[in-house]
Amino acid sequence: MLEIKYNSLDKIIHKLALSNRNIIKLLFKIEKFFFLKKKTIHEKNYFITGLARSGTTQLLNLLHNTGKFSSFTYSDMPFIFSPNIWNKFRSVFKNEIIEKTERAHRDGIKIDLNSPEALEEPIWMHLKENKYIHNNYVKNHDLSDKDVNFYKQIINLIKIKYQKERYLSKNNFNILRLKSLLDFFPESYFFIVFRNPLEQSYSLYKQHINFIKIQKENKFILKYMDLLGHFDFGLNHKYYSFDNESSIEINPSSLNYWLKIWLDVYKYALKFQDNKNIHFICYEQLSERKEKYFEKFIPNDEDIINKINFKDFKNKNKNIEKSSFDKILLDESLTLYETLKKYEY
Numbered sequence: 001m002l003e004i005k006y007n008s009l010d011k012i013i014h015k016l017a018l019s020n021r022n023i024i025k026l027l028f029k030i031e032k033f034f035f036l037k038k039k040t041i042h043e044k045n046y047f048i049t050g051l052a053r054s055g056t057t058q059l060l061n062l063l064h065n066t067g068k069f070s071s072f073t074y075s076d077m078p079f080i081f082s083p084n085i086w087n088k089f090r091s092v093f094k095n096e097i098i099e100k101t102e103r104a105h106r107d108g109i110k111i112d113l114n115s116p117e118a119l120e121e122p123i124w125m126h127l128k129e130n131k132y133i134h135n136n137y138v139k140n141h142d143l144s145d146k147d148v149n150f151y152k153q154i155i156n157l158i159k160i161k162y163q164k165e166r167y168l169s170k171n172n173f174n175i176l177r178l179k180s181l182l183d184f185f186p187e188s189y190f191f192i193v194f195r196n197p198l199e200q201s202y203s204l205y206k207q208h209i210n211f212i213k214i215q216k217e218n219k220f221i222l223k224y225m226d227l228l229g230h231f232d233f234g235l236n237h238k239y240y241s242f243d244n245e246s247s248i249e250i251n252p253s254s255l256n257y258w259l260k261i262w263l264d265v266y267k268y269a270l271k272f273q274d275n276k277n278i279h280f281i282c283y284e285q286l287s288e289r290k291e292k293y294f295e296k297f298i299p300n301d302e303d304i305i306n307k308i309n310f311k312d313f314k315n316k317n318k319n320i321e322k323s324s325f326d327k328i329l330l331d332e333s334l335t336l337y338e339t340l341k342k343y344e345y
Contacts, residue, residue: 011220017078018122018227024081031082035160036153042165043187044301045155049174050193051240051265052232053203055283058313059193060170064116066307069168070159072119074112078227080119081126081154083161104214104221105207120171121229123154136250137241138173138231140268143180172232175265176240182275192269194340195283197333198320201258208233208252242268256326263333266340273343280343287315296345 016023046063048056064071072080079086100110125133127150132141143151155167174181175192182190194200211234215222222235231238237252239261251257272278286293290310322330 011223014078014224014227018080019125021126024126027079027082027085031085031157032153035084035157042159043185045167045169045185045188047174047181047185047188047190048168048170048193049172049178049190050269050281051175051200051204051262052172053200053207054193054195055281055286056170056172056193058283059191059281059286060116060118060168062308062310062313063168063304065309066304068164068304068307069116069166070162070164071116071168071170072158073114074117075114076119076158077117080122083157087161105210116168116170118170118172118230119228120169121173122227123151124173124177125229127151132176133229133231133238134241135238137239138176139241140176140178140243141180143177143184148180148184173229175269178269178272182272182277186277188277189279190275190277191279191281192272193281193283194266194269194337196317197259197262197337198322198325198330199317201255201262201325201333202318202320203316204233204258204261205252205255208237208258211235240265240268255324256329259325259329259333263329263336266336270336270340270343278343279345280340282341282344284315284317285341285344287313287317 017027018024046069048059048063050056060071063069072083075090076083076086100112100115103110124147127143127147128141132139159165159167178190195203211221211225215225215235225231225234226236230236233252239250242264249257249260269280273280290313291308294305294308
């Protein structure tokens with residue numbers, strides 16, 4: 001998340017642009033009228049998903065930095081439903097330059113207005129009218145033809161803005177609608193990123209504490225994350241609920257809580273193991289092998305693979321004590337971790 005100081009007007013504009021249904025519909029209608037005359041036909045889009053703190057952002061940056069993808073960037077905020085109109089407005093009235101700075105996660109990843117970011121969730125919040133979002137959890141759900149047609153138009157508008165035929169998406173919560181996305185995008189690639197459960201659970205726990213502090217110090221950050229549908233951690237945290245499961249012992253101050261979420265998410269993801277468009281990406285393996293990792297990469301898009309630069313890719317794993325976790329829960333998660341690695345590529 002890019003840390004920018006917002007005044008009162010900025011806050012009002014963000015709320016209206018991201019949550020007011022009438023304004024969203026109006027701007028989207030105008031955007032389509034002026035910009036959606038040009039059709040884009042390339043269907044080999046890339047979708048990155050997985051539980052937060054798995055390395056999804058690092059993979060997003062690796063691919064985006066090849067210069068071969070159109071993707072939402074911080075500069076598209078807050079008018080993500082009308083990116084081309086907003087781009088024209090910004091170029092005339094607001095020529096701002098923000099140097100790269102470490103994001104609020106304090107994890108060493110530096111960003112600026114041109115950095116790709118997960119900004120899709122407000123689209124689904126709008127289309128599904130927040131019905132999959134509950135007090136403590138978010139629920140998996142199916143998409144209709146109408147939903148996906150709207151989404152594909154947004155994708156094409158982003159492609160038109162950035163003039164690249166491939167679309168690159170990073171959205172942790174796409175795991176909630178993965179079945180439908182696989183059905184509606186049969187020519188696209190889906191990357192499910194996973195990481196050693198000890199490391200990932202501990203990282204989630206630490207970020208939960210980090211963002212609670214940030215949100216208490218700046219209440220708009222909490223509102224901002226609500227508007228974007230970023231519920232991974234912090235005061236607005238919600239866990240994933242799949243199929244008929246909708247309960248979990250809610251104690252985010254426990255490492256076991258985050259380990260249970262890890263198990264739930266990747267158990268569900270493993271159900272799609274036989275889909276030809278699913279590619280499981282192991283963070284540790286990617287960190288260790290880097291360039292060699294992509295030698296066996298299924299998509300074999302050579303013009304992309306040859307441009308991947310690992311200069312800024314760093315392994316952030318630490319040695320976490322196993323004794324910090326419940327043994328039964330830990331054994332189950334480590335077994336699943338080894339199973340997931342069998343489905344890499």
